[in-house]
Amino acid sequence: MTTSVIAPATHQPSTTAARKGAIDLRQVRKTYGDVVAVDQLDLSIQPGEFVTLLGPSGSGKTTTMMMVAGFEEHTSGSVMIDGVPVDSLPPRERNLGVVFQNYALFPHMSARENVEFALRMRKVPKAESRRRADDALDRVGLSGLGGRKPRQLSGGQQQRVALARALVFNPAALLLDEPMAALDKRLREHMQEEIKTLQKSLGISVLFVTHDQDEAMAMSDRIVVMKDGRIVQSGPPEEVYNHPVTDWVASFLGDTNLIPATVISRDGEEAVVDLAGLGTGRVRDRGAQGERYAVSIRPEHLKFRAGPDGENGGAGELTSSTNLGATIRHRITVGGHSLQLRELSSDAGASGHAVGSAVHVGWDADKAQLLVLEG
Amino acid sequence: MKRSRKTLQPGRQRKLLSLLSLPVFAFLVVPTLIVVPVALNNSRYITFPPGGVSLAAVQGFFADQAWTSALSASMQAAGIAVVLGTVFGASAALGLHGRKFPGQQAVVGLVLAPMIVPTVVLALAFYQFFISVGLVGSIIPIGLAHAVIATPYVYLTTRASLAGLNPALVRSAQSLGAGMLSVFRHVHLPVILPGLISGALFAFSVSIDETVMALFMQSPGATTLPVKMFTDIQFNLTPKIAVSSALLVTVATIGLLIQVVYVLKRRSTARMMPLAV
Structure with missing residues (x-):
């Protein structure tokens, strides 16, 4: 198990520029045939805010995230990123960092190649992309492990690679789909703190999906409780809890x-x-x-x-x-x-x-x- | 629970199994291998057991323009079959993967049909088709027909390797900015490569071996090795037939070895990597 602490960010986001990463869902609805997965959902995420969609399986939380990412097409309504409707944009043009449940690292690529992937797709020059990938790996505490293949890394390390990969191209926001589900309890708590620290230091907006109420309590600025495709309650963790x-x-x-x-x-x-x-x-x-x-x-x-x-x-x-x-x-x-x-x-x-x-x-x-x- | 008295210990079971397997194995392989000593015989006719060792027949084979052009025709047909069969089979497997649509089973059945329809029926159909479109008298129709019967093999091997594809990888590549071609190159290709390679080898051996269609569509300059062997064996019983058989056996063995080496290499690299959890 790795216990390193997140290194301080080497590239602080510019505080003078307007902060980006606002996500707005307006009256978003998703149906599969007769089944309503998400019903008339309104949700706004402020720049830099950590918002958790919390609910049991089947509550529509993952579907909601997938509609933001662009993997699922909503039946009606509108999704906006920084005020711009992205309804017709494919996932690759939405500029969102996504961390999947089992990380979905490319197995045949080294950790560094995984992190570099997004930069390669954006035709960033080789030297610069390598430097940025190494920076990102440093930031998640994986300096020196860039040459390893995913299967040579522990679960916690794989998750760090997935985080670095999702952050390296300066996405508008970070989407995390139950990223801690595969980790054991101690490591999970440790990663919760690390992700929270990293999110604060980068000032990036996060949409987080989980069914684990402790995780939601520990990490969120705001918890959005979902049930049967609807928002039941939304507010700061203490408020929702108390x-x-x-x-x-x-x-x-x-x-x-x-x-x-x-x-x-x-x-x-x-x-x-x-x-x-x-x-x-x-x-x-x-x-x-x-x-x-x-x-x-x-x-x-x-x-x-x-x-x-x-x-x-x-x-x-x-x-x-x-x-x-x-x-x-x-x-x-x-x-x-x-x-x-x-x-x-x-x-x-x-x-x-x-x-x-x-x-x-x-x-x-x-x-x-x-x-x-x-x- | 009643324990069977016939239960053997695992070690003895294995010994018994190999003892029983050996004659079966010999029955399958030895008749094929007989062509090798016959090819290296010093007689002017096909004889067994061979009288003495000589490379005369092999030299004779490569000196005979009729035989070398048959070999070259076979290679050309196999080349067309491998390239087209691999493209068709892999496209079908990728296109049908992870989708559900009405009539999908019918499409799968269509792709697999060349494996099931009797070759002689296919041969007649191709023969009539190529005559009606005026594509005869060259190796191309034979290569195209072989591509059709090679396609299901590539489809099956590619489909099998796609079963190991994590669908989240496609999404993660897309979220990182990959377009369709990049997703194919970086996500699908590494996964299906073993399937593609073994499919291509299957396609090659299917084409090299195929006689019926090649016989229907043969023409001067488009006579494949098996066709040449088949026609010669009726009139002209020379050891060159054994040489070409030995050649085919060798090619098939090399193909098999490539696969074995490839599989072993992948396994050993997988073993070298400690599985960290």
Whole structure:
């Protein structure tokens, strides 16, 4: 496993010139026969922004990326790069760097030849293209490995070559299609940091596709959650995580406690709800409209309390405690609901509740989110 | 589970297999190789077993203009068959790869048809066709007919090598700015090259060996080696026939060796590269 750190960029993008790399999708729709893969999608990526399309398989996220890259033709709507419609441009004229799921390196070419490929296609003189390829390989921490064939490189190294290859021709933006799917967990986390660092230093826009919510949380400026060809929610990672608009988003982005709720009053920011069996309480509200509502409280936001003080909580019984190493997962039955409470192992000593004992739990009003129950 | 008592250990199984294979192998190869000692016989007729060793028949073969022109006719026909058959077969394989359209199976069947239709039927059809278009009296119609029967071989070997093509490579080349020709040269060609080479060798041996069509379309100056052998063997039983047979066997063996060496070389380079994960 390689653990080198990305070298500082040797060619900083000029900050005086207008930054490029804005991608706009307007009412983009893709159908395969009767099947709607992507439905009336509107999405704007600002120059330098790292946007992640997050969703399960079949949500249309990869199709969306392939339409931006030009490999899939959209049925209707328009794709624009830096304000120019590219709907009729073939992939090779869109000037986008694409990193594919299994890297798709040319197996018979060395790492350097792979990186040089785009420059060769652009008829860059040999000496210059070689220098630029070596620069790009340096930047991803592969100095000296340019002569190796892809099969002589580890998975992480292959991915670096794929990155260097996608960046060497100064593309308008970078498209990453689940680039970490083939790596093991530790290397994946390492590459997430490297890619993020590289993206920041280059100031390049990135459209990233993944089904891994941790990856999306770790890397994105903005997460676009997709389901069934539509955008369900879009926003900064913390916002999407802490303030999901539906129970589906809440569950897709990690564990959560969902308590069925009846809305008593709401003003768009805050709502007063009746939580069956847990009394009434104030929760955050984003104004999502639906037929049935619930309140989502992340397990780490549920806390043990010393006594029955304050609103937003109740008394119950600790039914189980599971030590997960860094954290401990408790299950507590409160007012007929089985809630999950997660605390750091290092904090557990202070509370020290025994399984079967009576406990008080509660949450801060701004950590509880009113959301729509789907389906 | 009942264990068969007849189960042998792997080592003994292998020995038994080679013991059984040997006579089969000999049955297949020895009759072919008999032509070599006959060709090197010192008799003026075809005799077996040979009386003594001599290169007289070989020299006689190359001194006889009728035989050398037959050899040259065969080579010309094979040249046309290899070039056109490879282009047709490879184009068909590339064009049909990764596509789905109505009637695709019919197109595949059409490409493979020359392999299935009896040669004598094809020969008659080509004969009539080339007469009707006035293309007779040269090696060209024979070469064209051979190209048609060589095409399915190239198609099959190319299609087999295309199965190993990662479709993402085409997309990645396109995203990097490659046009259609560059994609073919840098993505398809390296993958299909082994298939092309073995297809071309197949095309060569199919053409060199083909007798029926060449017999139908023969003309003075367009008599291929097998046709010359076939006509001579009825009237003129000289060791030159054995020499030309030995020549064909040699050519076929060289073709086979090229393939073997190529395959071994690829395997050893693949083994030399440690598979890093």
